Amino acid sequence: MAGRRFSQLGHARIPASPLSPGVGGLPRLAIAGAAIALVATATVAYLHSRGAADLALLESGVPAVPLSTTVKSQPAPTLLEAALSSVQAAARTGLSAPATGLRPHPLNEDGAAAIAPFQGEAEARLISVYRLISQGRQREALDQVERLVRDHPNFHLAQLVYGDLLSVQVRPVRQLGDVPDTTAQSAAQQLSILREESRRRLLALTERPPEGAIPSQFLSLSPLSRHAIAVDASRSRLYLFENQSTSEHLSTEGPKLKLLGDFYISVGLSGIEKSSEGDKRTPLGVYYITSTLNPNSLPDLYGAGALPINYPNPLDLQRGKTGSGIWLHGTPREQFVRAPQASDGCVVLSNPDLERLLKTVEIRTTPVVIAPELQWVPPADLISERKSFASSLDAWKRAKEEGKLEAIKAFYSTQDGTNRDTDQLLARVETEWKNSRAVRSIKLKDVSVLRWKDNNDTMVVTFGELPDGQSRGTMRRQYWSKERDQWKIFFEGTP
Secondary structure, three states, rough: OHHHOOOOOEOOOOOOOOOOOOOOHHHHHHHHHHHHHHHHHHEEEEEEHHHHHHHHHHHOOOOOOOOOOOOOOOOOOOHHHHHHHHHHHHHOOOOOOOOHHHHEEOHHHHHHHHHHOOOOOOHHHHHHHHHHHHOOOOEEEEEEEEHHHHHHHOOHHHHHHHHHHHHHHHHOOOOOOOOOOOHHHHHHHHHHHHHHHHHHHHHHHHOOOOOOOOOOOOOEEEOOOEEEEEEEEEHHHEEEEEEEEOOOOOOOOOOEEEEEEEOOOEEEEEOOOOOOOOOOEEEEEEEEOOOEEEEHHHOOHHHOOOEEEOOOHHHHOOOOOOOOOOOOEOOOOOOOOOOOOOEEEOOEHHHHHHHHHEEEEEEOOOOOEOOOOOOEOOOOHHHHHHHHHHHHHHHHHHHHHOOOOHHHOOOOOOOEEEEEOHHHHHHHHHHHHOOOOOOOOOEEEEEEEEEOOOOOOOEEEEEEEEEEEOOOEEEEEEEEEEEOOOEEEEEEEEE
């Protein structure tokens, strides 16, 4: 079965990369030359705004590189100085969008130490190098990044930083003319990709969710869902949570999610909002992990293994979306991570980060939210939404207990939709009603409610339905949508 799925469009692809050995790659010795090209390109913009950026760095507790009084001894600004200056300046001047609920976070020594437990080991070491460079401690930075690339020789961004630091040891780079045109042109595309990877890593680490805040999609999580995952495509970031909720019912307090880690990820080559087979886009929505795939049964392309999700889900099918084979998976041996947009639709992590997920999450009960941009809120902010939907779910439960077929059917959608047969849904409801007319009291337990809002409003509801006096019942998953301000069920099945 796994063999048949390897050809499904949605899995990662490996484009020819000038920094990928074995895939049309550039020899490692050329990295320093490529770094010089990148440094020179960044220099003009960096020098233009250096004063404001340096002031922001000083205010944030991360000292800027000291300026020399003579041109001769002035070191060239590096990619990392420019990138870190820009991101820190944005954080200090409040440029982060308040709608996301994120807060500025400094990358000084204390700030870096605070987020290190959530990062992968290699990224934490890279951020330490960034910080040393911003402090003008280039020799220490060079020592650290040399060890980093020795441990992870396929980490291309770290190799670029290494080349950047080596180039500064050789000579200052003051203008684009210092680099041969052929070198700059051949490396331009890959360097642009690495710049974007660096920018997104820094953005995710300098704009952080406040303690206790959760993505707005998680209205309620049952204790059966021990973990949860949320992906922010705009920041190329995956967040892993531990669910500390204890209530089996639709709690008024909301879920208690503890952030365990957040990791850099790649999405589809063409971006997000998957709609059709082969469009090279990553789907958006609420999904669940359906299985785990052992790396021994997979090609090297998928790295440390894979966690398939249930795309297309019932909402996707209702909207006529096609395609399959969307996984969370690792990277091949010659690559540590992928470019921010590089797969055929899958979410791709580094192998160490994917291995952590494989050891942590559970199949069938772990939700995966993939959003263009996550909105972080205190759980208390979701109380009104939770109460509003809880009243609809409770009304459906009462209708079943009263045993009136027409009252039950009133909760189900009669609107026609692509890939949805309303008559079959209502026929199943009627059949179940006939088979359970003797049941007059039911209990809903282990309730999870996840909300997805785009052009429409959808609730993905999972719960156990337990007849009164019995110890075993039925697990259900329902999809509810807003129709004329009323919640209606358009899909009902089992998880």
